[in-house]
Amino acid sequence: RRLPAALLVDDDANGNDPSIVGFWHDKLVSRGTKNVPDGTVLETGLTQWHSDHTEIDNNGSVPPISGNLCLGVWEQTGRYTYKLNHFPLPWDASGTTFLGPIQYRAEVTLNRKGTEYSGRFTLDQYDPTGKTLLSHAQGIVTATRITVDSTPEQIF
Numbered sequence: 001r002r003l004p005a006a007l008l009v010d011d012d013a014n015g016n017d018p019s020i021v022g023f024w025h026d027k028l029v030s031r032g033t034k035n036v037p038d039g040t041v042l043e044t045g046l047t048q049w050h051s052d053h054t055e056i057d058n059n060g061s062v063p064p065i066s067g068n069l070c071l072g073v074w075e076q077t078g079r080y081t082y083k084l085n086h087f088p089l090p091w092d093a094s095g096t097t098f099l100g101p102i103q104y105r106a107e108v109t110l111n112r113k114g115t116e117y118s119g120r121f122t123l124d125q126y127d128p129t130g131k132t133l134l135s136h137a138q139g140i141v142t143a144t145r146i147t148v149d150s151t152p153e154q155i156f
Contacts, residue, residue, distance in 0.1 A: 026057075082108050
């Protein structure tokens with residue numbers, strides 16, 4: 001599996017670090033969520049982090065009719081660390097009733113090769129007004145970079 005040259009830079013040799021900008025396959029796994037066993041996969045998706053500090057996710061865990069595309073913003077908080085604030089807008093199974101926003105927050109660390117990241121996340125489901133918290137989940141997020149040479153077998 002080849003990576004773009006920009007991701008293979010020896011950061012110690014010339015001061016350049018890999019970037020989180022790119023295409024990722026991510027997985028959110030419960031850890032410490034009340035009434036959800038640790039290790040339960042809550043969501044998987046395809047995520048793009050953009051150079052303008054926006055982010056988009058295609059959630060593979062929910063049907064498209066229920067709102068599986070969502071948007072976020074991010075900032076770099078350290079040499080290999082990033083913070084994400086992201087808002088899915090889920091609908092019921094019929095696609096006719098808005099269930100209320102979810103606030104997905106993550107703090108992740110990119111590995112030195114720029115091929116993977118991991119960190120902690122929270123998911124907070126609110127009522128349709130966005131004022132009343134209905135549920136909370138938390139855990140570990142992991143992601144693997146998707147490249148032009150990636151295959152479905154490697155990703156999923």
